[in-house]
Each structure stands twice: as structure tokens, then as C-alpha cells.
Amino acid sequence: MSKLDASDLIESNLLVMTDVRKAFGGVPALSSSTLEIRPAEVMGLIGQNGAGKSTMIKVLNGAYNRDSGTITFDNKDWKANSPQEAQRSGVSTIFQELNLIGFRSVTENIYLGREIKRFGGLLDWAAMNAGAQKLLSRFNVSIDVTEPLSQSSTAIQQMVAIARAVSFDAKLVIMDEPTSSLDDAEVNILMRTVQQLKAEGVAVLFVTHKMDELYRICDRITIMRDGKTVAVVEPKTTDKLQLVATMLGRDLADVKKSGATAFSGTSEIGNELLSVTDVAMGTRLSSVSLSIRQGEIVGLAGLLGSGRTETARVVFAAERADRGTIRFNGVPTDFKSPQITIAAGMGFCSEDRKLEGIIPDMSVADNLTLALMPQLTKSGLLDEKAQRVVVEKFIQSIGIKCSSPDQKIRELSGGNQQKVLLARWLAMNPKLLILDEPTRGIDVGAKAEIQSLIRKLAIDGLGVLMISSELEEIVEGSDRVFILREGRTIQELSKDEISENAVMHAMAHGMSAPENAERETPS
Amino acid sequence: MTLSSGFLVRYGALLALIALLAFNFAVTPNFATMQTLSVNLTQVCTIVIVGIGMTLVIATGGIDLSVGSLMAIAGALSPMIFMGTLIPIEPLWLAITLGIIVPILVAGMFGLFNGWLITRFNIQPIVATLVLFIAGRGIAQVSTNGNLQVFKVPEFQALALARVLGVPFQVWVMLLLVIISAFLLGRTIFGKQILAVGGNEAAARLAGIPTRKIKMIVYGISGLFSGLAGLIVIAMNSAADANLVGQGMELDAIAAVAVGGTLLSGGRATIVGTLLGALIIQLVRYTLLANGVPDAAALVVKAGLIVLAVWLQQRGR
Amino acid sequence: MKSNQNSGLRRLFYSPTFAVVIVLLLLTVFGSLRYEGFLGAYNVSSVLRYNSMFAVVALGMCFVIMTGGIDLSVGTVAAASSVTAAIFSPYGLLAGLGAGLATGFCFGLLNAIIITRLKILPFIATLATMLAASGTALLLAHNETVSVSYDTAFTSLGQGDMFSFMRPEWVDADGASTPAKFLGFWLAFPIPAFLALLAYLVGALILNHAAFGRHVLAVGGNEDASRLMGLPVNRTIFSVYLISGSCAGLAGVILAAQFGAGQPIEGVGWELFAIASVVVGGTLLTGGKGSIGGTLAGAMLLGLIFTILNFENGVGWISLSAYWQSVVRGLFLFFVVVMQSRLSGVRARS
Numbered sequence A: 001m002s003k004l005d006a007s008d009l010i011e012s013n014l015l016v017m018t019d020v021r022k023a024f025g026g027v028p029a030l031s032s033s034t035l036e037i038r039p040a041e042v043m044g045l046i047g048q049n050g051a052g053k054s055t056m057i058k059v060l061n062g063a064y065n066r067d068s069g070t071i072t073f074d075n076k077d078w079k080a081n082s083p084q085e086a087q088r089s090g091v092s093t094i095f096q097e098l099n100l101i102g103f104r105s106v107t108e109n110i111y112l113g114r115e116i117k118r119f120g121g122l123l124d125w126a127a128m129n130a131g132a133q134k135l136l137s138r139f140n141v142s143i144d145v146t147e148p149l150s151q152s153s154t155a156i157q158q159m160v161a162i163a164r165a166v167s168f169d170a171k172l173v174i175m176d177e178p179t180s181s182l183d184d185a186e187v188n189i190l191m192r193t194v195q196q197l198k199a200e201g202v203a204v205l206f207v208t209h210k211m212d213e214l215y216r217i218c219d220r221i222t223i224m225r226d227g228k229t230v231a232v233v234e235p236k237t238t239d240k241l242q243l244v245a246t247m248l249g250r251d252l253a254d255v256k257k258s259g260a261t262a263f264s265g266t267s268e269i270g271n272e273l274l275s276v277t278d279v280a281m282g283t284r285l286s287s288v289s290l291s292i293r294q295g296e297i298v299g300l301a302g303l304l305g306s307g308r309t310e311t312a313r314v315v316f317a318a319e320r321a322d323r324g325t326i327r328f329n330g331v332p333t334d335f336k337s338p339q340i341t342i343a344a345g346m347g348f349c350s351e352d353r354k355l356e357g358i359i360p361d362m363s364v365a366d367n368l369t370l371a372l373m374p375q376l377t378k379s380g381l382l383d384e385k386a387q388r389v390v391v392e393k394f395i396q397s398i399g400i401k402c403s404s405p406d407q408k409i410r411e412l413s414g415g416n417q418q419k420v421l422l423a424r425w426l427a428m429n430p431k432l433l434i435l436d437e438p439t440r441g442i443d444v445g446a447k448a449e450i451q452s453l454i455r456k457l458a459i460d461g462l463g464v465l466m467i468s469s470e471l472e473e474i475v476e477g478s479d480r481v482f483i484l485r486e487g488r489t490i491q492e493l494s495k496d497e498i499s500e501n502a503v504m505h506a507m508a509h510g511m512s513a514p515e516n517a518e519r520e521t522p523s
Numbered sequence B: 001m002t003l004s005s006g007f008l009v010r011y012g013a014l015l016a017l018i019a020l021l022a023f024n025f026a027v028t029p030n031f032a033t034m035q036t037l038s039v040n041l042t043q044v045c046t047i048v049i050v051g052i053g054m055t056l057v058i059a060t061g062g063i064d065l066s067v068g069s070l071m072a073i074a075g076a077l078s079p080m081i082f083m084g085t086l087i088p089i090e091p092l093w094l095a096i097t098l099g100i101i102v103p104i105l106v107a108g109m110f111g112l113f114n115g116w117l118i119t120r121f122n123i124q125p126i127v128a129t130l131v132l133f134i135a136g137r138g139i140a141q142v143s144t145n146g147n148l149q150v151f152k153v154p155e156f157q158a159l160a161l162a163r164v165l166g167v168p169f170q171v172w173v174m175l176l177l178v179i180i181s182a183f184l185l186g187r188t189i190f191g192k193q194i195l196a197v198g199g200n201e202a203a204a205r206l207a208g209i210p211t212r213k214i215k216m217i218v219y220g221i222s223g224l225f226s227g228l229a230g231l232i233v234i235a236m237n238s239a240a241d242a243n244l245v246g247q248g249m250e251l252d253a254i255a256a257v258a259v260g261g262t263l264l265s266g267g268r269a270t271i272v273g274t275l276l277g278a279l280i281i282q283l284v285r286y287t288l289l290a291n292g293v294p295d296a297a298a299l300v301v302k303a304g305l306i307v308l309a310v311w312l313q314q315r316g317r
Numbered sequence C: 001m002k003s004n005q006n007s008g009l010r011r012l013f014y015s016p017t018f019a020v021v022i023v024l025l026l027l028t029v030f031g032s033l034r035y036e037g038f039l040g041a042y043n044v045s046s047v048l049r050y051n052s053m054f055a056v057v058a059l060g061m062c063f064v065i066m067t068g069g070i071d072l073s074v075g076t077v078a079a080a081s082s083v084t085a086a087i088f089s090p091y092g093l094l095a096g097l098g099a100g101l102a103t104g105f106c107f108g109l110l111n112a113i114i115i116t117r118l119k120i121l122p123f124i125a126t127l128a129t130m131l132a133a134s135g136t137a138l139l140l141a142h143n144e145t146v147s148v149s150y151d152t153a154f155t156s157l158g159q160g161d162m163f164s165f166m167r168p169e170w171v172d173a174d175g176a177s178t179p180a181k182f183l184g185f186w187l188a189f190p191i192p193a194f195l196a197l198l199a200y201l202v203g204a205l206i207l208n209h210a211a212f213g214r215h216v217l218a219v220g221g222n223e224d225a226s227r228l229m230g231l232p233v234n235r236t237i238f239s240v241y242l243i244s245g246s247c248a249g250l251a252g253v254i255l256a257a258q259f260g261a262g263q264p265i266e267g268v269g270w271e272l273f274a275i276a277s278v279v280v281g282g283t284l285l286t287g288g289k290g291s292i293g294g295t296l297a298g299a300m301l302l303g304l305i306f307t308i309l310n311f312e313n314g315v316g317w318i319s320l321s322a323y324w325q326s327v328v329r330g331l332f333l334f335f336v337v338v339m340q341s342r343l344s345g346v347r348a349r350s
Helices: A008-014 A053-059 A083-089 A106-111 A125-137 A154-167 A184-199 A210-217 A240-248 A308-315 A338-342 A366-367 A384-396 A414-426 A444-459 A471-477 A500-509 B002-027 B034-059 B069-083 B092-121 B125-144 B154-163 B169-187 B189-199 B203-207 B211-237 B251-258 B271-290 B295-316 C002-014 C016-034 C043-065 C073-090 C093-116 C122-140 C153-157 C178-187 C190-210 C212-221 C223-227 C233-259 C270-280 C292-315 C324-347
Strands: A017-022 A029-036 A043-048 A068-073 A091-094 A172-176 A203-207 A220-225 A228-233 A271-280 A285-293 A297-301 A323-328 A331-333 A345-349 A433-438 A462-466 A480-485 A488-494
Touching: A017 A053, A029 A043, A029 A053, A029 A203, A029 C324, A043 A053, A043 A210, A053 A091, A053 A203, A083 A091, A083 A125, A091 A154, A106 A125, A106 A154, A106 C212, A125 A154, A154 A172, A154 A184, A184 A203, A184 A210, A203 A210, A210 A240, A210 A297, A210 A500, A220 A240, A228 C043, A240 A285, A240 A500, A271 A308, A271 A462, A271 C190, A285 A297, A285 A308, A285 A462, A297 A308, A297 A444, A297 A471, A297 A500, A308 A345, A308 A433, A308 A462, A338 A345, A345 A414, A366 A384, A366 A414, A366 B189, A414 A433, A414 A444, A444 A462, A444 A471, A471 B169, A480 A500, A488 A500, B002 B271, B034 B069, B034 B169, B034 B189, B034 B251, B034 B271, B069 B092, B069 B125, B069 B211, B069 B251, B092 B125, B092 B154, B092 B211, B092 C043, B125 C270, B125 C324, B154 B169, B154 B211, B169 B189, B169 B211, B169 B271, B189 B203, B189 B211, B203 B211, B251 B271, B251 B295, B251 C122, B271 B295, B295 C122, C016 C292, C043 C073, C043 C190, C043 C212, C043 C233, C043 C270, C043 C292, C073 C093, C073 C122, C073 C153, C073 C233, C073 C270, C093 C122, C093 C153, C093 C233, C153 C190, C153 C233, C190 C212, C190 C233, C190 C292, C212 C223, C212 C233, C223 C233, C270 C324, C292 C324
Parallel strands: A029 A228, A043 A203, A043 A220, A091 A172, A172 A203, A285 A488, A297 A462, A297 A480, A345 A433, A433 A462
Antiparallel strands: A017 A029, A017 A068, A220 A228, A271 A285, A271 A323, A323 A331, A480 A488
């Protein structure tokens, strides 16, 4: 594309981002990202966690300033220092967590910040209500605009957000995973809205992890990986498998075990520990089934938003399922709180260390023994000697680097924090450990250590449910893999069937590649 | 930079107290006397006792506005029991024992009520405890009909007035509670769990900590300590006035906690800090008074002190 | 358009404000049937006169709470304002009024600065201001009440009647007809109540018909979203504390004028009365949803409870002391917050 004359490029495009970089504290989040969007084009954007999508969106919506690179929008050099500036210049963003105000009326949510006023600065409600109604009618939405927004469904709320964006004369609307909490009917409504926008000459940047949606709505798709734009493809000419492979950085022709991870060794597989059958919860999970046996690492794969974390939380009783059965050690269980689940022998390392893992102001020792503490007490008193013994043991055995057990955990690196959290559960001698993205945000060395530790634990008889967005981790680490897609289990792969190709295929299409599809998908 | 500001947060209260003491030794006449010590310690006693409960509550990320009203309830109930106005109780020692234990337990029950409101209905602590802040004093006033209960029962009043080694008994009670609570917070599993709940409630829940139970208990403790403080106040005054006992105590306690270095958003707390905080506020007031500055000005200084302490704390993080 | 009106009616019907108004009416009917003179001109006017200052404080509190904040300083700020108003009252009505309002405004400014610049929680910031205002009041008043000047018209701000100058004699004649009594009542409408009413009208106008009012609710509803929508979040928060301070200032003026003295130690617990009024009136304590009319109704309801308890003492079978008022208020608050929590819980789940 560098062969093209620059001015041509800019003229035929609404937006041109070239070589945009953005780093945080020296760590690049965007290293070389390009993006071109033509007027009235629906551009898909896809990439794994950490691929740089959200950084790119935030540069475009004015939340971040780029470090370097050029952005041309509407034939002008473009820069926005705040979401408001971006909005005024014609770039509006519909966030995943809808940034609207539920208590306020639909009209207000559309007009807040640039209210229509009459003489004396008083609000002209009649004009605003009429305007809101008119705007929404363009998308075939007819609701009482004076009702609080929270009374409407999520899809309608999204429509209101879009109407707000359009009312700012947006030329480009960025939608960040707009369908993540919509049901099928609502997705259809949204798709129609996107088409309506396109028909009116508005370009859309559509960020999603759902293959079907990308192929249904997008004119082109930009694929990002590791902070770089790696490809721009057309759905017509690229199949889903190829797309997923590009996104994950895999060469289709060369799918083999590269040995990039440190899961070495095999473990004895024992009796069934946990079985989950047909579990559903809200809009996130519709039918999840899986099982784990002693000494087995079970990988739970799927694209973002496929319900992996939700599955883990339901199993751990951090959230209640709407239906379905969970058996632990062969016995049907109805755990009511994590406390009970833990007592039964489960542990759960959550995906977000900061939000749900560490207690930042507490010491390494206290964080490590947080769950174990009830067993370290003598008549209510914390037995500090016993605690010290346990802590020293784990600091030694899994190599936690800290100045002392009394150091505050927030001062540790991500990898060491993760090891402390792992140790928090290992100290409990659990039967089953649920690991949600155990190596996310951890440097390479620590990553390998944690991976080999997980295998060692399985060899010792522990059952592990491992959620990971990293394909090689799933493929090389798992003894069995369950693949989730849009809240349901669509495939189970046994040890022999596991391959990057099979996993990607299932993630992309909802079933495994023909050569691997000897087994039927569990219904 | 982070080291020095961290140092300031950790030892700021202690340094401020030492500076104040030094200033007073140098400037204030008759400062280095047992009399001065006794006066100042007696003044902070109830604030510290209530402040301990408040520290535990704030450590979980909550707040308790009802402490003053619970003091009034305990203060109103106690004389009714040991003076036999409710039901005559025969041996005096039994009446006094009940007159101490029952009001404290009742205040503790009201504290549990606060906890119940907060955990059962997910009501913000500031609002939930506002209910008893308003109604609690009313309950005390209604049960005494707003009358002053005057009594002269030395055996009961020993709670505040008796002297051990020349120091009022209530000061010993306060010190004992400070030591026990500091131990509780620092050395027991319960203390760790309190800090875990305040530090990261979601993580604490996932680590199997019974977050609701912990919260219930801290509000219960806050109630118990408020009840005890109420008894000390009436023992000191040899009278129980439901209108006045514990008036404004919630502010004094919160101020002591904040100045002492406990993080108001929860997760980091120090009982000894609360003691120091209360001493600092008291000593500032004493210093100003002893040097001819009116009491009202001390209020303004106290206000500035609270803002300064909280601001420093936030910068230290 | 018709469905709009219908839903509007329905919404009114289900709103907490509506419930408060109904309870208020029921209590009024109950009182008028049970007690003699309950709806008499004297009682009504004195209830309105006395409660007007609380109502004004609640108005300012309502704006603060709608942004999700809280202002604990209103009581002592009102006390401090009553002192300055009393000090300036010899220079005329406007001087006293101006001094009181300015005092309130300054403390509001102090709150606003501590909260938006130093980023200290409203709860702590206003707590400190509460102490500072109390200290200032005592310092200015030299620890005693400050008599206001009766040479100027200042006291009419608390004690005067709105239309006393045009009051015909026949409305006060013995055996005056009912319409005459009615007219007499309205001509005797107390000036402080009029001021409060005026403040509420302005408040309602600002909340419902000015961009600022909508921003207040938007900020309380979702601060991050408001920021992303480009609303002036900091300025909005800053302003509500100025409003609350000024309202407390006005309440202080009324206090001084009504009781003929600046009262440095008044105002204890006013903030809680105000918070309770706001909450009972259907404003969400977490912000984002509120009603000016509901706050007025809430303040009147809490005031009415006190009046009824007073009357009950005169005639009742059970002698309910005035002390019951805080118990009843607390119970009220209890039911309201539990109901609020249940309602919002249901909403979150559905």
C-alpha cells in the first residue's frame, strides 16, 4: 500500500491512520497501527486481548493522545484531546459499557450537553422530545422518549447511543463490542441500524469477536496483533479460519506444536471431579457443559465474550446459574457462596488480578494465606509461625520474588502477584483449580514457570480448568479442550484431537475442521 | 519522594504528637504535671473507645454515624437498671453488673441492626447508620421521657472515677481496649479479614471470606464500644442526660480515625493511630486553650487538621 | 402524544413523590379531624413559619444529593449565617439578608474547593466545614446569641406576614365568614414561608428547565458517562455546594429574623433533617434521580409529624412526648431507604 500516492489514499478515505504508536510507561500498546476507513464503509476490527484494539479506539475517541504517527480525517490532519473534541470533529464512540445515564429520559440522553434552549435560557422540552423522536424514527424505533432510559432494553439503549452519535453529525461511529449483551433479536435490530447508518453515508468501525457478525455486516476487516495492524481483509475473499489464524498469528500451512510453552510431562488421569451439564445464566451463558477429571488440565477455549469467565464464576458459585446441574465428586451440588465451594476443595484465580485477586495494601504473606487463614489459627489467633512456614515454602517452591513476606503485594510485579495468588489456592490443597487467564500480563520467564507449575500440579493429581486466550497455551497445555461459542459448549476435543487448527476452526465456525471432526459436538 | 511521603503517612501522627508535646513543654505553663496528663487523657477516653469501633468499621470501608445515639441509649438504660426503676434488683452488685452489661449488649444489638441494614439491603453505611443516628437518640429520650437521671452510686461511678496508680480507671479501660483491638486487628484472622474486606471486597469474597458476617460483626463491635463509652460518660457526670450523652461523638471519632492515619476508604487501619489522632486533636485544643485562644477557634483548627490529614493521606498513596 | 400523557400520569402515580404527597394529605386530614385548631390560621401559619428554614436547607441538600454528594455542614453554616445576619441587621433588611447569604455562599465555596480541587470525599470535606462554620459562628458571636436590630425591617424576614399592609379589618372580626377567614389566612402568609416557596420555585425551574439542572442529575446518574458526554462535571459539582451553602445562608437569615437573634449554637442535626427530607421526598441518595417538589413535601411531612405529636400531647389517650418525633423520623427514614433499596434491587435484576 505504500506504493499508492499518499494524496489519493487520503482523498478516497474518510480516515487514514498511519503508523500510529502509543506506549504506556515504555511498554508499547500500539507499535505500528494503520487503519483506513472509506466513507460509508463498515470496517470490522478484530484482535485478541492486548492486540491494541482498545488503545486504537481510545486514540480515535480522544481519550488518549498518540505518541507518534499521523491521522487524517475528512481530508484534514486530525487530533482530539478529549472525547468531546472527537465528537465535535465527527468521530463518535458507542462504548461497550454504554455510557448513558439510565435514570434520565431518552430525550435527555440524546441532548445532554447541547440542550435546545428558548428565550431566557430555559430548556425547550417540546423541541427536544420531538427531535429525539424524529432521530429515533430514522432507525425505526418508536418509544416514549420521556421515559427513563433504563426502562428500555439494551438494544434500544444502544440505538439511543447511536442516535446521540448521529445527532452530533458523526461521520464515523465506533462501536466497541456492541452486541456483547444483546440477544439474537436485538442483534438483528442493531445490524439494521448499522446498515441504516451506512445508507446515510456514515462510516462504522465495528469491533467484535463474533465471526458471524463480522461476516454479516462488514465491508472489510482490519486484524490487529501485538499492537500492530497485520492485515486488512475482505470477508468475501477470506474464510473464517484464515481470519482466526491471522488474528492468532498462526500459519495455516504450518500448524504444528512449536513447543513455545512450558507444559511438559503427562499426568495420570483419574476419576471425574467435576461435571457441568447444560448450565445457563442470563444472556451470557445459554448451554455450557464440560467435565474435569483428576490429574487433568482441561482447557476452556473460545473468543472473548464466549462465556468462559462466566462459566468459571458459575462453577465457583461466585454467581448463580439460572439452570443446569453441577456435580462435584459425583454429587450434585448447589453451592451458594465461594466460601462453601472452597471448603469443598476448589480454588479460583480470577482473570483480573487487580479487581478480584489481590488485596493491594496487604502483605505478600497475608495475601498468600488469605484463604488458608482459618486453618492457621489457634483459637482465633493467627499462628504467625505456621503462616511463615507456609509462606516461605511457597516463596521457595514456586519462586516468588519479593523483598520479604511482609512486603505489600502491590509492589510486586504482575508475574509474582500471580504466583502469590496461585499459591493462595495451592496452600489449600485443592482438588480442583480454576485458572482464568493464568499468564495474562506476565513476562515470558514467569509465564514459563507458571505453565510448568500447572503441569506439575496436574501430575500430582490436581484437576485444572484453564481458561486462556493464548492458543498455544490451550493446545499444548490441555489434556482436553472444551470450546465455547456465544455462551454454549460447541465442541469437546480429546488429547489426540487437540490442534491449533481444530481449536481455531471451532472458534471460527462452531465446529471442528473436517479432518478432526470424528466426534459429534455435545448438544 | 514516595519513601518520604510514605514515612509521613506512617509516622506523621506520632511526629505531630511529639511536636505538640515539645511545644507545650516549652511554652505552656504547668504542662508537665500529672494533673494535665489526667485531664487530657480523661477527655479523650470516650473518643478513643468509640474511635476504636469506628476504626474497625472504617477499615471495612464503612462508616458509623450512630455511635453518639447508641451512647445515649446505653447511658439512659443503665441508671434505670442499677437504680431499680425498671425492676428492683436486690443485691447492689448484681444491679450494677447488670447495669453495665445489659446496656452495652443492647447497644451492641443496635450495632448489629446497622450491619443488618447494610448487608441485607445493600444500603450505603452512611445512610443506614443515619437511621439510628436519628432514631437512637429519640429512643433514649423517650425511654427517660427526656428527664435527667441523677444518681450517686460510687460503686458504678468507679467505672470512670476510681483511680488506679493515680490514673483514672477509664483510662486503663481505654488502654486495655486499645491493646486488645490493636492485637485483634494486627494478629488475628478476624483482623486480617476486616482489612481484606475493606481492601478489596470482591477479592475477599472470592477468597472465601464471609464478607457479610465480618461487616455485621464490626458494626456490632462499634455498638458495644459506643455503649461502654456511654456508661463512662454518665459515670463521670453522675447523671444521664439522653439529650447530651454522646452528642457529636461521631464527628470526634471520625476525626480521630482520619488524623490517626486510617484510610477512610478502607483496607488500611491503625488502632494506635486512632489513639494518637484523638490525642493530637485533644492536645491541639488544650494547647490553644491554655494559651488563651478561644475554644471556638480550636474548632476551626480541628477542621483544618482533618482536611490536612486526609489530603496528606491521599497524596501519600 | 396521548400515550405520552398517559405514561406521564402513570409515572406520577408511581413516583415516591406522589406517595409522600398522599401521606402528607392524609396526615393533614387526620390532624384536622382529630385536633381542634389544627387547620386554623394561627397553627398553619406558625407551622409554615417555623419549618420554612428547614425546608430551605433541604432544598440545597437536594441539589447536592442529586449529584451523589452530601453536605453535612448546612446546620452550622446556617448558624454562622444567622450570626452575621444579626450583626449586619442594624444596617437594614438587605444588609442582613446579604450578609447571611454571603456567609453561606463562602462556606459553600469552601466545600466546593475542598471537594473539587483537593479531591476529598464530600462527606469528610463538609464534616470539616461543619466544624469550621461552628467555630466561626462562636467566634463572631463571642459565644452568645447576637440580638438583631428591631429598628430596621430585618425581623420581618422571619416574623412578618406577606400582605399585612393590605389586611382589611373585617377578616379578623369576630364571627367572620369562612371565606373571610380563608382570605385572612392567605393575607397572613408568613414571609419566611414565602421566601422558601420562592426558593423552591426557582429550584424546580432550574432543575427541570435549565441545562444546569439536567447536568446535576446526569452527573449524579453516571459521572463517567457525563464526562464522556462532555458535560462540565467539575463545574456542576462545584455549583451545587455553592447552592447548598447559599440555601443554608438564607435559612440562617430566617432563623435570626424569626427568633430575633443570631444563634451560634443552633443548627445541630439540621443536616440530618435535611437529608431525611430529601430521601423521604423520593430523591435517591446515590444521586441521579430527584425531585424538588418531593423534597418540599418531605420537609413538610417531617415538620407535620412534629406538629401532630405536639397536638397529640394535648388531647391524646397516650401522651407521646416530643421526643417521639426523632424516633418516628428515624422509622420513616428506615422504611424509605429499605424501600428504595428494594426498588432499585428489582430494577437491577429485571
